[in-house]
Amino acid sequence: MPILSINNLVYEAQCNRIIDNISFDVYEGEFLSIVGPSGSGKSTILKILSTLISKTSGNISYNKKALEEYNPSDLRKEISYCLQSPVLFGKTVMDNLSFPYEIRNEKFDTEKAVKFLENVGLSEDYLYKSINTLSGGEKQRVAVIRNILFQPKVLLLDEITSGLDTGNRDIIWNWLKEIKNNTNMTIIMISHNEKELELADRIIKIKDGKIVD
């Protein structure tokens, strides 16, 4: 059974059809990549799946239940979306990593956060570093950790390595490979990078809001 089922999805904005009658299923534990030219509607699909924007028509079900039936903030804890060029908030890395705990009214788990930082090649010291002193690649890694600290069921990644150098891309690539091999997390990732596409179980190509072969 698919964990996510998208049927006849349409999204229109200012009289433009951005997503044009798209249908596809995503299975639990699957690593799905979405590729396509800029402006083809890839990010819009992820925003709709994370309910940050609403579809114009069509049906989307998650665990056999329509997305609309879920409380949006509860659903977003299960379907976690890492935006393209994410920004960090607060003053330190800790402010960012403690946020997922704050919104769940849970005590910050320093040990767990440090483990996640080390997984992406960042030492414990980074926890207390000012976000202004981090490089683009380090910011990106902290941003993704924010999304997966509580192991969402579905992780949506929007071109998270675009603009990064090869070294940082490799670190993230290795990490994604580890997540894929060691967890049952479903990942939908938009990417243009060939190496990252090798990780995908399946690739969907989008052009002008439609799936193309």
Add this chain to the structure above:
Amino acid sequence: MDLQVSPFTLILSFSLVLVGMFISYKENLGTWQEIIYSIFRAVIQLIIIGYVLTYLFKANNAIVTIAMVLVIAFNASWNAHKRSKNIPHSLRISLISIFVSALLTLFILVLTGSVKFIPSQVVPITGMICGNAMNTIGLCYRNLNSLFRDQRQQILEKLSLGATPKQASITILREAIRAGMQPSLDSAKTLGIVSLPGMMSGLMFAGTMPMTAIMYQIMVTFMLVATTSISSYIASFLSYREFFSEKQQLIL
């Protein structure tokens, strides 16, 4: 009382306005029409309110006093609403914020005996409370609008992590409340060493002993800190929801 002001002295002091108009003309600021308009509007409004207050003070009627309090609070709410730059339901939010903060502050002042429930005390105090609440709420609206726009991406990040709209906007709310309260806190810090506020100066003008005038000013300071805190808190917490849809999506 040793007051020197008369219609004739007022006409002479109009020369001070001419100074402002001269600067505007010389520096080509284009504000001389606005100066004339603002001054005439202020004079007409004050003359009208002068007659109204004279009637109110003579009548000394509780119902008429309450009606005047309501009119002042409504006018303040209407003006705060106009500063909201299209925040939905801002009139309702302004009305709730101003009525709650003004009535609560007035209630405490009357209950503690600091102010008597007579028009000559209740009406001016209400004017001060509502005027400050109006400015505070206007500042909160302006800050909420700019902060939500500037921090749009951060809000989206927080929502995508599963935060509720309130959790996603809490830092913006704190900043807006702080910004709304800041002018009264700054003004409180410089009282006596930089500024001798209107009420205190007015009392001393009218011959009241400085220590008595100062005690009134201390009461007014307490009152304004309370009013600005309450009104900015209520206005900010009621307004942030208007930046989100029912589906907890950011509307910007």
